Amino acid sequence: MAQTPLYAAVMTLPTPFLAVDLPVLQTNIERVATWAAGRGVALRPHVKTHKSLQLAALQLAAGATGITVATVGEAEVFAAGGFDDILIAYPLWVDAVQRERLAGLASRVRLTVGADSAEGLAGLVGLDVAVLIEVDSGHHRSGIAPERAGELAALGSELGLDVAGVFTFPGHSYAAAEGPARAAADEDAALLRAAESFRAQGIEPRTLSGGSTPSLAFSGGEANEYRPGVYVFGDAQQWELSTCTPEQIALTVHARVVSHAGGRAVLDSGSKILGADRAPYASGFGRLLDHPDARIVMLSEHHAVVELAELPALGSVVRVVPNHVCNAVNLVEELVVFDASGEQRERWPVSARGRNN
Amino acid sequence: MAQTPLYAAVMTLPTPFLAVDLPVLQTNIERVATWAAGRGVALRPHVKTHKSLQLAALQLAAGATGITVATVGEAEVFAAGGFDDILIAYPLWVDAVQRERLAGLASRVRLTVGADSAEGLAGLVGLDVAVLIEVDSGHHRSGIAPERAGELAALGSELGLDVAGVFTFPGHSYAAAEGPARAAADEDAALLRAAESFRAQGIEPRTLSGGSTPSLAFSGGEANEYRPGVYVFGDAQQWELSTCTPEQIALTVHARVVSHAGGRAVLDSGSKILGADRAPYASGFGRLLDHPDARIVMLSEHHAVVELAELPALGSVVRVVPNHVCNAVNLVEELVVFDASGEQRERWPVSARGRNN
Numbered sequence: 274m275a276q277t278p279l280y281a282a283v284m285t286l287p288t289p290f291l292a293v294d295l296p297v298l299q300t301n302i303e304r305v306a307t308w309a310a311g312r313g314v315a316l317r318p319h320v321k322t323h324k325s326l327q328l329a330a331l332q333l334a335a336g337a338t339g340i341t342v343a344t345v346g347e348a349e350v351f352a353a354g355g356f357d358d359i360l361i362a363y364p365l366w367v368d369a370v371q372r373e374r375l376a377g378l379a380s381r382v383r384l385t386v387g388a389d390s391a392e393g394l395a396g397l398v399g400l401d402v403a404v405l406i407e408v409d410s411g412h413h414r415s416g417i418a419p420e421r422a423g424e425l426a427a428l429g430s431e432l433g434l435d436v437a438g439v440f441t442f443p444g445h446s447y448a449a450a451e452g453p454a455r456a457a458a459d460e461d462a463a464l465l466r467a468a469e470s471f472r473a474q475g476i477e478p479r480t481l482s483g484g485s486t487p488s489l490a491f492s493g494g495e496a497n498e499y500r501p502g503v504y505v506f507g508d509a510q511q512w513e514l515s516t517c518t519p520e521q522i523a524l525t526v527h528a529r530v531v532s533h534a535g536g537r538a539v540l541d542s543g544s545k546i547l548g549a550d551r552a553p554y555a556s557g558f559g560r561l562l563d564h565p566d567a568r569i570v571m572l573s574e575h576h577a578v579v580e581l582a583e584l585p586a587l588g589s590v591v592r593v594v595p596n597h598v599c600n601a602v603n604l605v606e607e608l609v610v611f612d613a614s615g616e617q618r619e620r621w622p623v624s625a626r627g628r629n630n
Numbered sequence: 631m632a633q634t635p636l637y638a639a640v641m642t643l644p645t646p647f648l649a650v651d652l653p654v655l656q657t658n659i660e661r662v663a664t665w666a667a668g669r670g671v672a673l674r675p676h677v678k679t680h681k682s683l684q685l686a687a688l689q690l691a692a693g694a695t696g697i698t699v700a701t702v703g704e705a706e707v708f709a710a711g712g713f714d715d716i717l718i719a720y721p722l723w724v725d726a727v728q729r730e731r732l733a734g735l736a737s738r739v740r741l742t743v744g745a746d747s748a749e750g751l752a753g754l755v756g757l758d759v760a761v762l763i764e765v766d767s768g769h770h771r772s773g774i775a776p777e778r779a780g781e782l783a784a785l786g787s788e789l790g791l792d793v794a795g796v797f798t799f800p801g802h803s804y805a806a807a808e809g810p811a812r813a814a815a816d817e818d819a820a821l822l823r824a825a826e827s828f829r830a831q832g833i834e835p836r837t838l839s840g841g842s843t844p845s846l847a848f849s850g851g852e853a854n855e856y857r858p859g860v861y862v863f864g865d866a867q868q869w870e871l872s873t874c875t876p877e878q879i880a881l882t883v884h885a886r887v888v889s890h891a892g893g894r895a896v897l898d899s900g901s902k903i904l905g906a907d908r909a910p911y912a913s914g915f916g917r918l919l920d921h922p923d924a925r926i927v928m929l930s931e932h933h934a935v936v937e938l939a940e941l942p943a944l945g946s947v948v949r950v951v952p953n954h955v956c957n958a959v960n961l962v963e964e965l966v967v968f969d970a971s972g973e974q975r976e977r978w979p980v981s982a983r984g985r986n987n
Binding site for chain 2: 285286287288289290321343344345346363364365366368369370371374389390392393409413414415416417444529530531532533534535539541542544545546548549550551571573574575576578587588597599600603604605606627629630
């Protein structure tokens with residue numbers, strides 16, 4: 274159980290809001306940066322988690338080689354913020370409008386984008402971008418079968434594209450028990466097969482990019498680049514998967530107890546600030562950092578109904594850990610950042626909030 | 631199945647985005663306004679669904695007596711937009727900061743707020759607001775037992791407050807089969823008991839406020855005010871509860887097919903535009919308006935994986951119906967509004983987006 278006391282400054286801010294514990298955040302950033310440096314691999318964090326220029330700058334200062342984003346719009350925000358090496362880890366569909374935006378980006382930053390089909394590759398012809406072929410390592414979302422990556426690479430080369438390698442997201446790491454370890458093994462196997470299929474076409478892949486926060490520690494080392502996102506903050510999903518401890522959770526929703534109806538605590542943090550994510554393995558709609566026994570048993574837009582042994586007083590503030598921190602951050606305009614003394618230090622805008630396209 | 635063709639203008643807008651079908655929206659607004667007028671009851675729509683000044687103005691033009699919001703921040707946005715009769719249907723906890731904000735609002739608009747505890751009432755003393763006691767009609771979220779509403783009303787009167795009546799949210803209407811009808815009956819019974827408990831204290835309730843979109847048609851008539859929200863747009867939850875038809879759905883996410891990985895359609899509309907809501911009765915993470923057989927079997931932040939008989943072409947645009955429209959709208963800055971000709975007519979800002987406190 275985390276021991277950090279509630280911050281005095283909290284009592285003057287309207288609830289709910291998102292609070293970042295800066296010392297815990299910095300420890301998280303450094304821990305994973307040290308891990309990557311020790312392995313001699315590139316760390317290219319996924320900034321969709323925080324969408325914050327300030328936070329991404331801390332990641333680069335700790336040694337990240339560049340950043341990963343999910344959308345053209347996110348890339349535009351970070352490019353405007355001075356970030357000059359950006360991977361859009363997504364199988365983009367490039368029509369005339371998107372082509373113009375990508376050309377604008379490529380003229381200012383080193384840009385890499387994803388593709389998982391011949392049609393996707395064709396849309397990239399003539400753009401000054403590097404391409405990573407997306408392969409499916411077992412999550413079964415987007416991505417081609419690893420053994421077919423070489424075919425696409427060869428096609429891309431014929432089209433005059435710079436096919437730099439492959440990327441995969443082992444998202445099936447988000448599963449209880451052996452999920453993270455199994456997904457890491459699948460990722461290694463997929464990257465190995467994909468690299469072999471490249472070489473069978475006479476193409477040497479420069480980049481083998483993988484990584485999710487849960488699978489990171491289990492990775493066997495086929496990747497030479499990792500793209501974790503959630504590790505900076507942690508969340509209730511990671512807590513319940515045992516891929517972070519409560520002490521490593523750097524972001525909480527500060528919420529107020531507004532009702533004791535039915536002998537339960539009703540908080541003002543609903544799905545419009547926590548997000549509505551609930552994975553099959555989740556024990557509720559979020560956790561309370563200072564009440565490990567508590568469970569959010571019901572969630573609506575502005576109510577979280579909590580069952581716990583000892584009811585916090587009406588009007589008191591509690592720290593709620595969202596299930597999926599990426600979606601919680603995307604609901605607010607800014608993060609309230611607290612330093613080690615518990616003083617509110619600054620506010621970081623969520624600069625790429627809502628940049629879905 | 632809805633027959634409206636995809637709009638030509640769509641092809642020039644980056645996906646995903648939220649599109650409003652204005653003729654369908656206007657029909658929805660008029661249908662419920664006519665229902666309320668026929669019953670001789672007040673309609674006070676919950677604007678948390680759309681958070682749009684333009685849309686709320688259409689509701690008032692059709693006869694709504696005022697608006698309902700969930701937070702002080704939403705009230706501030708709509709007050710600034712010229713709306714002068716606002717109910718905050720929430721058991722507010724009023725500290726010094728919130729007191730100042732409420733006083734500012736009360737000086738400009740006719741303001742009514744909720745309370746479900748003695749402590750909540752005490753926080754309202756000295757403010758120029760009317761108060762509705764929240765009662766629990768079976769949803770078991772916030773709200774006092776209906777038979778105890780009179781006690782709180784009497785306490786409020788002693789404190790010098792204008793206790794105008796009660797409100798309840800029969801949210802257990804969001805359940806399959808008999809859910810909507812049962813919740814409507816529970817609402818009627820709760821409002822009747824609450825009114826009796828007021829009268830036992832010698833207080834005549836002026837307002838008996840209820841209503842959710844699913845329960846509306848089943849209401850027996852104890853309420854004299856209704857606060858539905860979702861009816862303006864409809865969504866996949868209403869569709870699957872049979873409380874709206876596909877033809878009544880006025881808001882869709884226009885999404886692009888970016889991958890055919892694994893023989894499924896992968897769309898660029900993930901939880902960051904659809905929301906992650908998935909009620910127990912939902913058949914997936916949203917529906918496709920023009921493909922009733924399709925199911926979104928997997929959702930991540932920027933991917934919706936769809937199983938359906940006939941795959942739409944790579945790069946084509948489909949219309950996705952979010953499960954819970956209120957959370958989808960809260961993820962975007964604006965709604966793209968199309969008229970009957972399919973021409974893009976205007977863009978409506980989601981003015982109260984993110985106003986959680």
